[in-house]
Amino acid sequence: QTVPAAPDGADDDDPLARYRALLEAVERRRGAPTALIDTSFNTKRGEPIVESPAGAVSSFLHAAAKARDAPENRPLYLVLGDRLFRPAECPVVERRRAARDVTTSFADADRATPRRRHAAFELVATTSSSGDDAATSTRRVLRVFDLDEPSEDAERTGRGDYVVSDELEARVYVACDGRATATAVARTLVDAGAAASAADVYERLARVWRATLVA
Numbered sequence: 001q002t003v004p005a006a007p008d009g010a011d012d013d014d015p016l017a018r019y020r021a022l023l024e025a026v027e028r029r030r031g032a033p034t035a036l037i038d039t040s041f042n043t044k045r046g047e048p049i050v051e052s053p054a055g056a057v058s059s060f061l062h063a064a065a066k067a068r069d070a071p072e073n074r075p076l077y078l079v080l081g082d083r084l085f086r087p088a089e090c091p092v093v094e095r096r097r098a099a100r101d102v103t104t105s106f107a108d109a110d111r112a113t114p115r116r117r118h119a120a121f122e123l124v125a126t127t128s129s130s131g132d133d134a135a136t137s138t139r140r141v142l143r144v145f146d147l148d149e150p151s152e153d154a155e156r157t158g159r160g161d162y163v164v165s166d167e168l169e170a171r172v173y174v175a176c177d178g179r180a181t182a183t184a185v186a187r188t189l190v191d192a193g194a195a196a197s198a199a200d201v202y203e204r205l206a207r208v209w210r211a212t213l214v215a
Contacts, residue, residue: 022079047159051149053080058148061087061212091182092206104199104206106182114185114205114214115178120145121160123170140164142173142213162211168195169204176205176214 026034041050043063050056060078064087067076078085091112093105106112121144127136144160154160164170171194175185182205186198195201208214 044159055149058212065210090206090209092202104203106202109182112182113178114176114182116176117213117215118144118146140170168200169207172201172204173208173213
């Protein structure tokens with residue numbers, strides 16, 4: 001959608017006039033006065049204030065995914081220039097009937113070609129200890145180096161670290177090369193014995209999609 005033009009008599013290139021027009025348009029839609037203010041646009045752990053459109057989109061998608069999981073499920077929108085954006089819905093549909101009873105489906109699996117959003121990454125195993133008995137636990141971490149803000153030091157901040165739920169999720173992420181369809185990815189992993197069913201693959205695909213790691 002297009003952000004409304006500035007009011008009559010105002011300079012259409014004036015960002016404050018355009019901002020006022022946006023507020024008034026939202027007020028008309030909501031039926032109540034609205035404030036759209038964020039003095040520090042950042043939503044991820046350890047994330048600096050965004051400095052580029054790519055960083056803004058990445059931060060926005062992360063916040064939108066969290067908002068969808070919240071009880072009130074409030075929609076979020078992003079304004080860039082004169083365009084208004086809303087996040088796409090996850091293509092994988094999960095229906096939960098009980099705590100451990102989840103049905104997963106992917107209607108467009110034959111056409112969708114999931115693609116990793118980052119080229120520089122590695123999968124590492126990290127070990128941590130906790131408690132008086134110094135018990136150790138090992139987890140698999142996807143470490144992304146080419147973050148959306150070029151000036152950000154991913155290695156220093158650790159913001160590119162994502163803990164994968166299991167080995168299958170790691171293999172699903174690696175398989176998302178932007179060429180293979182979701183059906184082909186699922187078939188390959190099932191045939192290799194890495195997954196019991198295509199639904200298992202789609203469940204992990206939904207996780208990395210919602211983490212804004214694939215598109």
